[in-house]
Amino acid sequence: MKNIAVVGTGYVGLVTGVCLADLGHHVICIDVDEEKVSHMRKGYSPIYEPQLEGLMKKNIEEGRLTFTTNHAWGIPNMDVIFLAVGTPQQQDGSADLTYVQRAVNDIAQHINRDVIVVNKSTVPVGTNESIQQYFNQHVGELGRVDVVSNPEFLREGSAVYDMFHGDRIIIGAENEGAALLVEELYRRLKLPVVKTDIRSAEMIKYASNAFLATKISFINEISSICEKVGANIEDVAYGMGKDRRIGTQFLQAGIGYGGSCFPKDTNALVQIAGNVEHKFDLLESVIHVNNRQQVLLVKKAKERFGSLHGKRVAMLGLAFKPKTDDIRESASVVVANELIQEGAYVTAYDPIAMPNASKVLNVEFANSTAEALQDADAALIITEWDEFKQLPLSTFSEQMRVPMVFDGRNCYTLEAIQESYLEYHSIGRPVIGEVDLHKFEYTQNYLSEHG
Numbered sequence: 001m002k003n004i005a006v007v008g009t010g011y012v013g014l015v016t017g018v019c020l021a022d023l024g025h026h027v028i029c030i031d032v033d034e035e036k037v038s039h040m041r042k043g044y045s046p047i048y049e050p051q052l053e054g055l056m057k058k059n060i061e062e063g064r065l066t067f068t069t070n071h072a073w074g075i076p077n078m079d080v081i082f083l084a085v086g087t088p089q090q091q092d093g094s095a096d097l098t099y100v101q102r103a104v105n106d107i108a109q110h111i112n113r114d115v116i117v118v119n120k121s122t123v124p125v126g127t128n129e130s131i132q133q134y135f136n137q138h139v140g141e142l143g144r145v146d147v148v149s150n151p152e153f154l155r156e157g158s159a160v161y162d163m164f165h166g167d168r169i170i171i172g173a174e175n176e177g178a179a180l181l182v183e184e185l186y187r188r189l190k191l192p193v194v195k196t197d198i199r200s201a202e203m204i205k206y207a208s209n210a211f212l213a214t215k216i217s218f219i220n221e222i223s224s225i226c227e228k229v230g231a232n233i234e235d236v237a238y239g240m241g242k243d244r245r246i247g248t249q250f251l252q253a254g255i256g257y258g259g260s261c262f263p264k265d266t267n268a269l270v271q272i273a274g275n276v277e278h279k280f281d282l283l284e285s286v287i288h289v290n291n292r293q294q295v296l297l298v299k300k301a302k303e304r305f306g307s308l309h310g311k312r313v314a315m316l317g318l319a320f321k322p323k324t325d326d327i328r329e330s331a332s333v334v335v336a337n338e339l340i341q342e343g344a345y346v347t348a349y350d351p352i353a354m355p356n357a358s359k360v361l362n363v364e365f366a367n368s369t370a371e372a373l374q375d376a377d378a379a380l381i382i383t384e385w386d387e388f389k390q391l392p393l394s395t396f397s398e399q400m401r402v403p404m405v406f407d408g409r410n411c412y413t414l415e416a417i418q419e420s421y422l423e424y425h426s427i428g429r430p431v432i433g434e435v436d437l438h439k440f441e442y443t444q445n446y447l448s449e450h451g
C-alpha cells in the first residue's frame, strides 16, 4: 500500500482520494480552500455525490484519509502525488492552465524524494510533457519525478460507482516502471488497463468527451427532424441503439449537454485542432447544435404563447443532470436568463442544487415542486430528477393556472400524458393535448377586474 497525496480536492480529487483510501492506501488530500478542508476534516463532503460522504467518514475513522491546506506537510515523503485541479475554459475556449501551473509549482517546492506525479486534470496535449520539464528543472538533486497522465472518466452523480466500476483505466507514461506502479495502485479494482504514451492518453480524454457530446447533438438533431415528420425520438433512439455498433447510451434527446466537462472540453479540442489545417468542423457543429438546443424550450413556449411577457413560469430542475448539485454550464442558467429577458416571472425548484443556483440566478426559489407550479402559466422541466418523473401528473393541473408543460427531458410517457389534462410539449415527440388559451386569458382578465 502506498502513501499518496491528492492535490486539488474537488469532484475528481475528493472522489479519487476517498476511493484510493478505501482501496487501502494512505491518502492526504490537499486543497487551498480552507473552508472546504475544515468541512472535509469533519467528514462532510462539500459536494453532493451519492455514497461519497459515507465512504469518506469510514476512511477518516479507519485512519487512512486526512485533509490539509498545507503543501509543506502533505507533499514530502509521498510515493505518489495525484494532481486534480480545475482546468476551466478561457475566453477563447482554450483550457486555462493557471491552477495546474500553480499546483505544479506548489508540489515542486516540497518534493524531497523520488516520486510519481499522476495527472488527472484534463489538459491539452503536450501539457504533461511541459510539467515533466518543469520538475526536471526545479526539483534538482532531491528526487526524480516521473509524470504520468491518468485522465479521469467519472460522471458526476455516479462518481463513486464509476471509480470502482469504470470501463477502463488509461495510463500514459514514458517510464515503464512508473506506469506499472500506477497500474498497481488500482490493481484491486480489476478494471481493464490501457497503457500508452502521454500524448495519446491526453488525447483519449478529449476525444472521448467530444465523441459523447457528438452523440448527444446528433440525437438532438434527429429529434428536431422527428418533430417535423411526426416520428417519436424515443422509439427512434431505441431502435438505433439496439444495433450494438451504435449502442443505446448517450442517445437521450433533450435540451442539450451541460456540466463542467463537455462544454469546456469540446471548446478546448476545437482550439487544440486549430483554425486552419485541422479545423474541427464537425465538433464546431456539435457545439452550435447544443447552444441552440439549450434555448429550445423557451422558443417553444414563446411560439405557443405569442409572448412570455408577464407570464409566470415554473422551472423544474436546475442541476445540469440528476443526482448532482452542480449547475456549471447547466441549461437552467441559459433558460432562466432567456425567460427573464422575455419578461417572464420565474420560480424555480431543484431538490439539491438551489444553494448553488442562488449564487448565480436572479429568480424566485420555491420549497417544493407544488409551490413552484402554483398559479404558473407554464412549467419547464430542465432536469430529469426522479422526484419529477414520479410526480402524479394531476399535480400540474391542480397547481398551475394554465396546465401547459414543456418537458426538456422527456420525463413522461405519451400514454400517461394522454390520460392527463395537460398540454404537453416534449423533445422529438408529438404535442399532446391543447388548452384553450383564450379561455384562460378571459378568466384571468375577469378575475383581475372583478376580484
Ligand SMILES: NC(=O)c1ccc[n+]([C@@H]2O[C@H](COP(=O)([O-])OP(=O)(O)OC[C@H]3O[C@@H](n4cnc5c(N)ncnc54)[C@H](O)[C@@H]3O)[C@@H](O)[C@H]2O)c1
Binding pocket: 007, 008, 009, 010, 011, 012, 013, 030, 031, 032, 033, 036, 084, 085, 086, 087, 099, 102, 103, 104, 106, 120, 121, 122, 123, 152, 153, 154, 155, 156, 260, 261
Ligand atoms: N468534474 C468532473 O466530473 C470531472 C471528470 C473528469 C475529469 N475532470 C477534470 O478534472 C479536473 C478537476 O475537475 P473538478 O471538477 O474536480 O474541479 P473542481 O473545481 O471541483 O476542484 C478543483 C479543486 O482544486 C483546488 N485547487 C486549486 N489550486 C490548488 C492548489 N494549487 N493546491 C491545492 N488545491 C488546489 C480548488 O480549491 C478546488 O477545490 C479538471 O481538469 C476537469 O476537467 C472533471
Ligand SMILES: O=c1ccn([C@@H]2O[C@H](COP(=O)(O)OP(=O)(O)O[C@H]3O[C@H](CO)[C@@H](O)[C@H](O)[C@H]3O)[C@@H](O)[C@H]2O)c(=O)[nH]1
Binding pocket: 122, 152, 153, 154, 155, 156, 157, 209, 212, 216, 249, 250, 251, 252, 253, 254, 255, 256, 257, 258, 259, 260, 261, 262, 265, 320, 321
Ligand atoms: O444521452 C444523454 C446523456 C447525457 N446528456 C447530458 O450530457 C451532460 C453530461 O452528462 P454525463 O456525461 O452523464 O455527466 P458528466 O458528469 O458531465 O460526465 C462527462 O464528463 C466527465 C468530465 O470529463 C467525464 O469524466 C465523463 O466520462 C462524461 O460522461 C448532462 O447535461 C446530461 O443531461 C444528454 O443530454 N443525453
